[in-house]
Amino acid sequence: MQDNKTFQEFARQFANKSTQELINTFNSQVGNRGWTNARAFHDQALIEELQRRNVDVSSVYDGKTIRFDHTL
Numbered sequence: 001m002q003d004n005k006t007f008q009e010f011a012r013q014f015a016n017k018s019t020q021e022l023i024n025t026f027n028s029q030v031g032n033r034g035w036t037n038a039r040a041f042h043d044q045a046l047i048e049e050l051q052r053r054n055v056d057v058s059s060v061y062d063g064k065t066i067r068f069d070h071t072l
Helices: 005-015 019-028 037-052
Strands: none
Touching: 005 037, 019 037
């Protein structure tokens, strides 16, 4: 996924945000059931950036599936 241009653009955007902004971005998606390829790249880049910053995402990510049923 990391070699996709859309993923790379989201990764660059997230790298420039504060950790709180990333958490707010995740939380704004809670309850959103819409799905597109772009959203998959967005969500994966977001989770990877949160993990890179040592944010505990275990309540919403099991290593394969990202859950948007509650906030971080």
